[in-house]
Each structure stands twice: as C-alpha cells, then as structure tokens.
Amino acid sequence: MGTSVITTKKIAVILGVVAVIAGGVFVTMVLQGGRSGKVSRSPERLVFAVAALLDSVPVLVAHHQGFFVQQGLDVEIKFYSAGKDALAAVRRGEADFATVADFPIMLAALDGADIRVLATISKSGRENSIVARKDSGITVPAHIRGKVVGVIPGTTSEFFLDEFLVMHGIPRSDIVVVELTPGETVNALLSKRVDAVSTWGQHAADLLKGLGDNSIRFFAQETYQMYWNIVASRNFVAGHRDTVQKVVTALDQANSSIRNNADGAKKTAMEAFRVDPAQLREVWPDYEFDLALDHTLLLTLESQARWAMKQNRTTVREVPNFQEFIYADALRRIKPAAVSVMR
Amino acid sequence: MSIRKRLAVMAVLPLGVALLVSIYIASMDRRLDDNVKELQFVTALAQDVFDLNFLSDQYLIYQERQIKAQWLVKHDAIGNKLADKLQAGQGNDNLWLRLRRTHKDMGHIFTQLSNDLEVRGKFTTTGQLSDRNERLAGVLLIKAREMFSTVVRLAGSKQNELASMRERLNLSVIALFMSLALVISAISAISSRTIITSIARLRRGMDIVAAGSLDHRVERLADDELGHLATTFNGMTERLQSADANMRNSVAALRQEVAERKRAEEKARDLNNKLEESIAALEKEIANHRQTGEELRNKERLLILQSRQAAMGEMIGNIAHQWRQPLNLLALIVQSLPECGEGGELRAEHLKACTEKSMKVIFHMSQTIDDFRNFFMPDKEKVLFRVCDAVSRAVSIIEGSFAGSMIRIDTQSAGDPVINGYLNEFSQVLINILLNARDALVERNVDNPRVTITINTRDGKAVVVIADNAGGIPEEIMEKIFDPYFTTRGPDRGTGVGLFMSKTIIEKNMNGSLTARNVGEGAEFRIEV
Structure with missing residues (x-):
C-alpha cells in the first residue's frame, strides 16, 4: 500500500512536470509562431498617399495608433490635397496605396489605369457641396444660373457640380465654369473671382468661415454619396497580397477604433488637419466610417462613367467592367459580410 | 473540511452546475429566440426591399401609375417597419441608420422621378429631362441596391450574431461542464491525495508505533475524519507510552527489587554460611562447653560430693555431738543396771523403767538421724515456709559445732516472714554462711565470738542478716x-563452692538476692527473698 501510494505520487509528479514542460513548449511555440511574422522579419516599408480630408482619418488612426506596426508594416504617410493627386502618386509609383474618392477612380479606369480598389473606408453625402456668395445674388440653387462657378477638375467637385445642375434643371451652358486647384478655391471665392465653388471638406469650411453670413452652401446628399476608397496598383496587389491583407486588417482595426473611440479619432484628425474642434464636432456625423466593398460603388462608378462618356471626358465609348478594378479577397477574408460586390 | 462534507460537495456540485447551466441555457435560449425573431424580421425586410427594387425596375421600364402606387405602398410598409424598429429602441447602429437614410432618399428620388415623368412640361428641353431622369433612375437603382445590401448585411450580421450566440452557448455549456469536470476532478484528486497522504501517514505512524517507537506522533493531518483518527491515535499512543513508561518503571523496580533480593539472598546466604560457621563454631564451642560443663559438672559433682561428704562429716560430727549426751545417758542406765542387780534393787519395775528410758533415748537418737537425713534431701517443689523455722532448723544443726567452739549465736526476729521456696536449700544457705562465720571466728581466734542472725521484713521481702x-x-x-x-x-579444708552455690540458690532458684559487706567488727551477709 505504502509503495503504491509513493508510486502514484511519483507518477502524478512526473505527469505534472511533463504537462508543465509541454505547456511551456506549446506556449513558446505559439508565441514565437505568432511573432515570427511580425518580429522576426524587419517591418515592410510602405508609402501611403493620403488626401487631406476627414474621409482619410482611418488611415491616420491606423498609423498613429500603431495598427500598421502591429501588422509588421512601416508606413510612411504622404499627404496630398486631393484624392486625385494621391491616386496619381500611386500611378506614378511614388506610393503604394492611396486614399481617393470614386470619381477619380472612374476617370483613372477610363484612362486605362491598372489600379485596384481594396475597400471603401468611409462614405459621406455631405463631403461635397456648392459654397456661394450671397452678395452674388445666390440664395437658392436656382440662382446659380448665369453665375461663375469654380470647380476642381478631375475630382468629385466636377461631378458634384454637374449632379447639382442636373437635379436643379440648370443647363451647364447657363453657368461659367472656372477650373481651380483645391488650394485656389478659397481665395477664388473670397476674392469674388467666382460666385460659387464646388469643393469639399476643409476648403468649404474655410470659405464659410471667411465669408461668414455672406455664404450659402448647397448639398446633393440624396443623389450623390461619395465613396472614399483605398487603392493600389494592380501589380502591387498581385505581388503583395499579404501586405494588402495587413493593410486592410489594420484599416479595419482603425475603423473599429473610430467607432469605439471617436474622441481619439477626432484628436488624430485635429492634429493632422488642424481642424477647429467645434467644426469637427459639427461635421463628424456626416462621415460613415465602415470598411466595406458595396456593389453600389460599382453602380456609382458605372453611372459616373456613363456621365463621363456623355460629357466627352473620355475617348472610351463603353462603360468599363469595374468588377475588374475591385480586389475583394483581402476584405472578404476578414469581414465577408462587408463585401456585397457581385461576382 | 471533513471527508463527508467533501463528498457531499462533490455530490451537490453537479446539481448546482446543472441548475446554473439550465438557467444559462434558458436565458440564452430567450436571447436566441429574440435574435431569431429579429433575423426573421430582417429577412422579411430584405424580401420587402427586394420587392421594392423589383417595383423600381418595373416602374423605370413601364412608368405606369399602378406600379407607382404599388411602389409607394411597399415603400410605406418598409418605412413603417423601420419606424417600429426605431420605436422599439433597436436599430440605432450604423446599418439601421443607413437603411433609414437610404429609404428616405429613395422616397425623395422616386417622387422626383415620378413627378418628372408625370409633368414633362416642367423641363425646358427633352435632353435635360432625359439627363435628369437617367440620373435619378441611376441614383434610385443605387439607393435600392444600397438598401438591399444594407439589409443583407443586417441579415448577415444577425445570422453571424445568432451563430455566435449558439457557438457561445455551446462553448459555454462545454466550458461549464469541463469546468465542472475539472473542479470535480480537482476536488477528487485533492481529496484523494489528502486521504491517501493521511492514510499513508497514519499507516507509517502505526508501523513506527507498532515497531516500538511510542514517542512517535502522527503529523498533523487535515481537519477531517482521518485528522480526528490521527489525533485519537496520537492520544492512544501517548497513553500507551505512559503505560509503557509505568510498566518499564515497574519492571525496573521489580528488577531492582529482584537484584536487591538477590543481594539480600546473597547476604542471607553469607549470613547463613557465617551463621552455619558460627553455629558450627558454637556447636563446637558448645561441645567444648559441654565437655567443659561435663568436666565442670563432674567437678561440681565432685565438689558437691566433697561438700556433701564435708556436710556428712559435719552431720556425723553433729550426730555425734547430738548423740554424745544420750549415749552418756544410755551408758549411765546400762551401768546402773549391774549396780542395781548387785544391790538387789533390780526389780522388774526398775528394769522396765530403765528399758523405757533407754528406748526413749534410743528413739531420740534415731529421730536425730532422720532429721539429718531429711535435711540433706533436696526439695522437689516450692513450699511456703516461715523464715524463723528455717533459721531454727539451721541453727539446731550447727549449734553443736558452734557450742564446741564457744561461739554464741544470737537470733533476733522482727516479725515472722514467710517465703515461697525451697526450705532445705534455704536452710543449706544459712548453714553455709554460719559455718563460714564459725571457721573465720575459729581461725582468727576472736574473743567472745558471736554470730547475730536478724530476721525482718522490708519492702514486702523477707530479710535475713547474718x-x-x-x-x-x-x-x-x-x-x-x-x-x-x-x-x-587450703584445699584440704575448703572447696570454694559454698558461697557460689548459696548465691545460685537464692538468686536463681528463689529470685532473691545475696550480698556481703563488712560492717563494724566483721562481715555481714544479707539475704532478701
């Protein structure tokens, strides 16, 4: 009996030691395995071309809160005044990713660009607007007729102005369109070089602030909702699927962080864009930060392509199959319900 | 905790956990039902959105009023559902907000589109109208698609949530039962280990105690029945140790006693040997003494014989002294007879008188002989006798010799004491003392020799002083x-046993005392009995 008790105790001790060692080895392997992709290799350097709009906040949050680093990415942020410019940087190979709206993507596609949309990171129906001077006699949309309107060509500004005119039955020939750069819109309107401008975000805010009561703003949120997207070149996506996956994952984490910690995201936005806090609080609800790939993006792109062809903005006579410009695998892998693009 | 309680816990724990699991499953089931209902609602909503999209397409193709009416009814129905959802406090997340916004946008766009189609005269150019309608139709389709996508996402989200809840429920149940199994296993293992350890310690303690180490105590065990058993066992061992110590002390005491007895026995044996030796020596001594005593007795017998012979000589002298006068009287009688015959005076009466007189003298002489013979016969038993009588007898025996030596005997008596003893021996003592006095008086040729015998009583004792x-x-x-x-x-006149025998008779045979001292003109012997 005494011997059996001792034997049982010995067996229990041995099993315990074996279990502890096995557990330790397992945990070590798991930890090392988990870290191997992150730590054992040096971080992958990426350049992100970011348009300086609040729509791009998810990228900034992912960068500032270390979600890129957690994915083993060393991301360099390069700011551009418009998504069109950020996309151009990608097309030139100066950046790996870009934040850009639907309209520049459509134009790039018509231009034969080899790009892929990886995900929509935010949507907003009030990002674009027409800001006008009241002293130019503009108090309702119909007053635009016969006025000089500034527009930023190749951007949603251009499409939005057309949408606005169509919806309000104003022929384009009834207005004088002046092409401006994003930075010129503010001075152009303040100096009364134009009576109104089709612009976005911070420029609109600066104009409202500069004109004060002399300003009026028109939206077209019911008919136009801007999709703010992440784009990379086709070749990059084909050669860096893991990297793309990590970027999309980091952006999804950033979007979750924005929903759970809006104040943190606002702080990041204020630091990045020098936005007035009161203004930021006012416009923040206009943005819907949700990582998705909705089929409506394709419908929007197709609609814009038809418009572009009708406006003779392209030599292409056939609406492209924008499905070929969508890369949904990365998002589908981490968030399948967010992908509703038809295949 | 006691083993009984532990077993009770192990028996009750599964019931408790089963109850918790049941409550949890019931709760989760209710939530699952809620989610299923919500999923059913979203699915129905998706069907409505699909129908609305179908009606949108139909209207864009045919542009008929009844389709518009159907579209508006369906749009209102969806709006009502969304409103109900909002009132129920649900649908505040982004997808529901987007759904409501899109629904609202669709309504506006459809209204604008239908109005445009119905009031064509509003627009200045057909081209403009066509552009606007095309744009509105496109937006309507986009909104419809967006709405459908949103509903699908909602449905997917609900499905995922439902699946997640089911998975969580399953995992929770599994985890709970695994936890229960682990807890029971842990309790069982701990209890078994505790019990086995306790039993092993008890067993080891018992073995050690059984081997004789009564100072061993079982280590402190758990606070359970075995712990109590160990405490009891320790108490029993303690009492056993105490009893053993007492027994050892008793055994040691017994051993010591046995040793002491052995030593005493040895001593006794030595003493016995010594005693035997002493006895042997004593026997030898006794033998020697016997031999000596025999010799002494022989000497005593010889002395006594000598003394008796001397006494007999004394007696014969005394008899002769007693007989001298009767013999002279008898001679005179005999001598008178011839004279009387010669004188003719011898007659019968005279003869008879002479004969009677002679016979009287002869009887007196015979009586004298009997007296002497009886005097020298030893007494056999103690008798009461008067001291004065004993003194008279002794004096009567020796008075002849004292008279011959002209020694006067004065007897003074103050009282008439009586002694219980041996009369002849007492008289013999008196004679010995008197004869010694006579011899001393004769030898020292004392003038007016005399011996004074005083009889009196002192302290209840008879006292005779010579x-x-x-x-x-x-x-x-x-x-x-x-x-x-x-x-x-000299050896020719004395034996040296007279006073020795006298002291022996007075002090040993009659429990009295015989002492001597010098007083006045001579010696004084004092007999107290």
Missing part, C-alpha cells in the same frame, strides 16, 4: 567471694 565479729572479709577479695572454687582456706 553478721559476725570475725574482722570482716578483706576488701581485695570481696568481689570474688561468690566466684566458684574461690576459697581462702
């Missing part, structure tokens, strides 16, 4: 006069 005027006993021999064979006279 004093002479012979000059006393020399002091240097005073202590030796009662020793046997001590005499101041």
Whole structure:
C-alpha cells in the first residue's frame, strides 16, 4: 500500500512536470509562431498617399495608433490635397496605396489605369457641396444660373457640380465654369473671382468661415454619396497580397477604433488637419466610417462613367467592367459580410 | 473540511452546475429566440426591399401609375417597419441608420422621378429631362441596391450574431461542464491525495508505533475524519507510552527489587554460611562447653560430693555431738543396771523403767538421724515456709559445732516472714554462711565470738542478716567471694563452692538476692527473698 501510494505520487509528479514542460513548449511555440511574422522579419516599408480630408482619418488612426506596426508594416504617410493627386502618386509609383474618392477612380479606369480598389473606408453625402456668395445674388440653387462657378477638375467637385445642375434643371451652358486647384478655391471665392465653388471638406469650411453670413452652401446628399476608397496598383496587389491583407486588417482595426473611440479619432484628425474642434464636432456625423466593398460603388462608378462618356471626358465609348478594378479577397477574408460586390 | 462534507460537495456540485447551466441555457435560449425573431424580421425586410427594387425596375421600364402606387405602398410598409424598429429602441447602429437614410432618399428620388415623368412640361428641353431622369433612375437603382445590401448585411450580421450566440452557448455549456469536470476532478484528486497522504501517514505512524517507537506522533493531518483518527491515535499512543513508561518503571523496580533480593539472598546466604560457621563454631564451642560443663559438672559433682561428704562429716560430727549426751545417758542406765542387780534393787519395775528410758533415748537418737537425713534431701517443689523455722532448723544443726567452739549465736526476729521456696536449700544457705562465720571466728581466734542472725521484713521481702565479729572479709577479695572454687582456706579444708552455690540458690532458684559487706567488727551477709 505504502509503495503504491509513493508510486502514484511519483507518477502524478512526473505527469505534472511533463504537462508543465509541454505547456511551456506549446506556449513558446505559439508565441514565437505568432511573432515570427511580425518580429522576426524587419517591418515592410510602405508609402501611403493620403488626401487631406476627414474621409482619410482611418488611415491616420491606423498609423498613429500603431495598427500598421502591429501588422509588421512601416508606413510612411504622404499627404496630398486631393484624392486625385494621391491616386496619381500611386500611378506614378511614388506610393503604394492611396486614399481617393470614386470619381477619380472612374476617370483613372477610363484612362486605362491598372489600379485596384481594396475597400471603401468611409462614405459621406455631405463631403461635397456648392459654397456661394450671397452678395452674388445666390440664395437658392436656382440662382446659380448665369453665375461663375469654380470647380476642381478631375475630382468629385466636377461631378458634384454637374449632379447639382442636373437635379436643379440648370443647363451647364447657363453657368461659367472656372477650373481651380483645391488650394485656389478659397481665395477664388473670397476674392469674388467666382460666385460659387464646388469643393469639399476643409476648403468649404474655410470659405464659410471667411465669408461668414455672406455664404450659402448647397448639398446633393440624396443623389450623390461619395465613396472614399483605398487603392493600389494592380501589380502591387498581385505581388503583395499579404501586405494588402495587413493593410486592410489594420484599416479595419482603425475603423473599429473610430467607432469605439471617436474622441481619439477626432484628436488624430485635429492634429493632422488642424481642424477647429467645434467644426469637427459639427461635421463628424456626416462621415460613415465602415470598411466595406458595396456593389453600389460599382453602380456609382458605372453611372459616373456613363456621365463621363456623355460629357466627352473620355475617348472610351463603353462603360468599363469595374468588377475588374475591385480586389475583394483581402476584405472578404476578414469581414465577408462587408463585401456585397457581385461576382 | 471533513471527508463527508467533501463528498457531499462533490455530490451537490453537479446539481448546482446543472441548475446554473439550465438557467444559462434558458436565458440564452430567450436571447436566441429574440435574435431569431429579429433575423426573421430582417429577412422579411430584405424580401420587402427586394420587392421594392423589383417595383423600381418595373416602374423605370413601364412608368405606369399602378406600379407607382404599388411602389409607394411597399415603400410605406418598409418605412413603417423601420419606424417600429426605431420605436422599439433597436436599430440605432450604423446599418439601421443607413437603411433609414437610404429609404428616405429613395422616397425623395422616386417622387422626383415620378413627378418628372408625370409633368414633362416642367423641363425646358427633352435632353435635360432625359439627363435628369437617367440620373435619378441611376441614383434610385443605387439607393435600392444600397438598401438591399444594407439589409443583407443586417441579415448577415444577425445570422453571424445568432451563430455566435449558439457557438457561445455551446462553448459555454462545454466550458461549464469541463469546468465542472475539472473542479470535480480537482476536488477528487485533492481529496484523494489528502486521504491517501493521511492514510499513508497514519499507516507509517502505526508501523513506527507498532515497531516500538511510542514517542512517535502522527503529523498533523487535515481537519477531517482521518485528522480526528490521527489525533485519537496520537492520544492512544501517548497513553500507551505512559503505560509503557509505568510498566518499564515497574519492571525496573521489580528488577531492582529482584537484584536487591538477590543481594539480600546473597547476604542471607553469607549470613547463613557465617551463621552455619558460627553455629558450627558454637556447636563446637558448645561441645567444648559441654565437655567443659561435663568436666565442670563432674567437678561440681565432685565438689558437691566433697561438700556433701564435708556436710556428712559435719552431720556425723553433729550426730555425734547430738548423740554424745544420750549415749552418756544410755551408758549411765546400762551401768546402773549391774549396780542395781548387785544391790538387789533390780526389780522388774526398775528394769522396765530403765528399758523405757533407754528406748526413749534410743528413739531420740534415731529421730536425730532422720532429721539429718531429711535435711540433706533436696526439695522437689516450692513450699511456703516461715523464715524463723528455717533459721531454727539451721541453727539446731550447727549449734553443736558452734557450742564446741564457744561461739554464741544470737537470733533476733522482727516479725515472722514467710517465703515461697525451697526450705532445705534455704536452710543449706544459712548453714553455709554460719559455718563460714564459725571457721573465720575459729581461725582468727576472736574473743567472745558471736554470730547475730536478724530476721525482718522490708519492702514486702523477707530479710535475713547474718553478721559476725570475725574482722570482716578483706576488701581485695570481696568481689570474688561468690566466684566458684574461690576459697581462702587450703584445699584440704575448703572447696570454694559454698558461697557460689548459696548465691545460685537464692538468686536463681528463689529470685532473691545475696550480698556481703563488712560492717563494724566483721562481715555481714544479707539475704532478701
């Protein structure tokens, strides 16, 4: 009996030691395995071309809160005044990713660009607007007729102005369109070089602030909702699927962080864009930060392509199959319900 | 915790956990039902959105009023559902907000589109109208698609949530049962280990105690039945140790006692040996003494014989002294007979008178012989006798010799004491003392020799004091006069046993005392009985 008790105790001790060692080895392997992709290799350097709009906040949050680093990415942020410019940087190979709206993507596609949309990171129906001077006699949309309107060509500004005119039955020939750069819109309107401008975000805010009561703003949120997207070149996506996956994952984490910690995201936005806090609080609800790939993006792109062809903005006579410009695998892998693009 | 309680816990724990699991499953089931209902609602909503999209397409193709009416009814129905959802406090997340916004946008766009189609005269150019309608139709389709996508996402989200809840439920149940199994296993293992350890310690303690180490105590065990058993066992061992110590002490005491007894036995044996040796020596001594005693007795017998012979000589002398006068009387009678015959005076009466007279003298002489013979016969039993009588008898025996030596005997009596003893021996003592006085008086040729015998009583004892005027006993021999064979006279006249025998008779046979001292003109012997 005494011997059996001792034997049982010995067996229990041995099993315990074996279990502890096995557990330790397992945990070590798991930890090392988990870290191997992150730590054992040096971080992958990426350049992100970011348009300086609040729509791009998810990228900034992912960068500032270390979600890129957690994915083993060393991301360099390069700011551009418009998504069109950020996309151009990608097309030139100066950046790996870009934040850009639907309209520049459509134009790039018509231009034969080899790009892929990886995900929509935010949507907003009030990002674009027409800001006008009241002293130019503009108090309702119909007053635009016969006025000089500034527009930023190749951007949603251009499409939005057309949408606005169509919806309000104003022929384009009834207005004088002046092409401006994003930075010129503010001075152009303040100096009364134009009576109104089709612009976005911070420029609109600066104009409202500069004109004060002399300003009026028109939206077209019911008919136009801007999709703010992440784009990379086709070749990059084909050669860096893991990297793309990590970027999309980091952006999804950033979007979750924005929903759970809006104040943190606002702080990041204020630091990045020098936005007035009161203004930021006012416009923040206009943005819907949700990582998705909705089929409506394709419908929007197709609609814009038809418009572009009708406006003779392209030599292409056939609406492209924008499905070929969508890369949904990365998002589908981490968030399948967010992908509703038809295949 | 006691083993009984532990077993009770192990028995009750599964019931408790089963109850918790049941409550949890019921709760989760209710939530699952809620989610299923919500999923059903979203699915129905998706069907409505699909129908609305179908009606949108139909209207864009045919542009008929009844389709518009159907579209508006369906749009209102969806709006009502969304409103109900909002009132129910649900649908505040982004997808529901987007759904409501898109629904609202669709309504506006459809209204604008239908109005445009119905009031064509509003627009200045057909081209403009066509552009606007095309744009509105496109937006309507986009909104419809967006709405459908949103509903699908909602449905997917609900499905995922439902699946997640089911998975969580399953995992929770599994985890709970695994936890229960682990807890029970842990309790069982701990309890078993505790019990086995306790039993092993008890067993080891018992083995050690059984091997004789009564100072061993079982280590402190758990606070359970085995712990109590260990405490009891320790108490029992303690009592056993105490009893053992007592027994050991008893055994040691017994051993010591046995050793002491052995030593005593050895001593006794030694003593016995010594005693035997002493006895042997004593026996030898006794034998020697016997031999000596025999010799002494022989000597005593010889002395007694000598003494008796001397006494007999004395007696014969006394008889002769007693007989001298009767013999002279008898001679005179006999001598008178011839004279009487010659004188003719011899007659019968005279003869008869002479004969009677002679016979009287002869009887007196015979009586004298009997007296002497009886005097020298030893007494056999103690008798009461008067001291004065004993003194008279002794004096009567020796008075002849004293008279011959012209020694006067004065007897003074103050009372008439009585003694219970041996009369003849007492008289013999008196004679011995008187004869010694006579011899001393004769030897020292004392003038007016005399012996005074005083009889009186003191302290209830009879006292006889015999004093002479012979000059006393020399002091240097005073202590030796009662020793046997001590005499101041030559061997031809004294045996040296007279006073020794006298002291023996008075002190040993009659429990009295015989002492001597010098007083006045001579020695004084004092007999107290």
